[in-house]
Amino acid sequence: MALTAIKGFNDILPVEAGRWQHIEQAARRVFELNGFSEIRVPIMEKTELFCRSIGDTTDIVEKEMYSFTDKGENSVTLRPEGTAGVMRALIEHKLYALDPVARLFYLGPMFRYERPQKGRYRQFHQIGAEITGVHDPLVDAQLLNMLVQFFREIGLDEPQLQVNSLGCPECRPAYRKVLVCFLEQRLEALCEDCRRRMATNPLRALDCKVPGCIEATVGAPSMLDNLCQGCADHFAGVRRYLDATATPYSVNTRMVRGLDYYTRTTFEMVTGLLGSQSAVAAGGRYDGLIAQLGGPAIPGIGFAMGVERVALLLADQDFSDHPELFIATMGASERLFAFRLMHELLQTGVRTEMDYEGKSLKSQMRRADKLGARYSVVIGENEVASGRAVFKRMANGEQIDALLTVAEIRGFVCRSGNDLPA
């Protein structure tokens, strides 16, 4: 293979693209229904933006960023996630002044230098949504409901919603101390990674997959029991709103997020079908982020979902499109007639195909079948002369005698199930 794509960078081939469009269209529909507007931000930002938002000591910043120095000696980075850029844009354009409640969604490629794996690639795609300016837990619940609605819309009920609260700068440090104290008493039982995590991010020990660690942390103190009054009330509010809409969810007190900016509510849509990449969508509140980036002290909450992962869950479904009509021709002399008919049908939105290369009738019919055309028609001398033809419904062989006019053809093509433009 002489020239191939870069490791971890994938082509979305036509067979996949239909699936992707289905996902993107569903997201647009559901998000816009919920009052969100699209925002498009650059895929590259100053490196500093990500260091300051995601956190200097996170894995993403420490080892996964595509960073380089451009010709003007600036350190720039291909975005590893979407929230930072969107918040930068919000602040830069003072969108919060336009409307104190900003509801934004975005979609596009993200880049992380990791070893590729099932559902994980170096260039991957996220669809995300953010709400800024509202503290009330009502918006947490609306955002979650929107996410659940999205999955229902694309026909997936499998990913389950899990929620948790990570507390705030008030209560998290205290909880951290309590947890470290608990873990220190069981140091021997913990794996090497967890011992290392004690210093950096002890909460991760709760998320460890090593059996010994799972056992050792069974009775570990929970963040939820150590929330300050404000955070506890907020989390209770989120649950109350979710319950009010009968939204199915479970509380996972061991859920940990990888980005530093999360506060209070965090959540994931989890599936068991993608190996170790169980999170199909995830997010949380980031009440301190906007101020941290130099903006006003307004709160925010958002999520991102991995398009590749969603597409993987949909992999058994067919989203290909089929022509309504295939026009076969007997000989060269009928092709002009057929071409004009196809053109007229195309002008009115009827998906029509014909043979391009003067193949045999058998070949043309085979092609009509392969393309999944709903109807076929053979145009020969007689048809051209009489202006009538026998249309064949491919699914059952039914014959329909009809005039070779756009109006007549549209008459039965439209009646047979598809919605065509008027």
Add this chain to the structure above:
RNA sequence: GUGGCCAUGGUGAAGCGGUUAACACUUACGACUGUGACUCGUACAUACGAGGGUUCGAUCCCCUCUGGCCACCCCA
């Protein structure tokens, strides 16, 4: 960054020291000279990821490289 597994045509794959490199799908054409699907026929890998080595001989054994997959770390 670490570990395991794997690399044969457009695809899925058999072959495991000497073969015309099986079979299936796909594709093309035909059997039906104005009709697809089913069936049948014909065609389609100077070639087994790349480079070395062992051998009379290597797709099959060894080494290196490259690539892929999966898992860990971490994450959408």
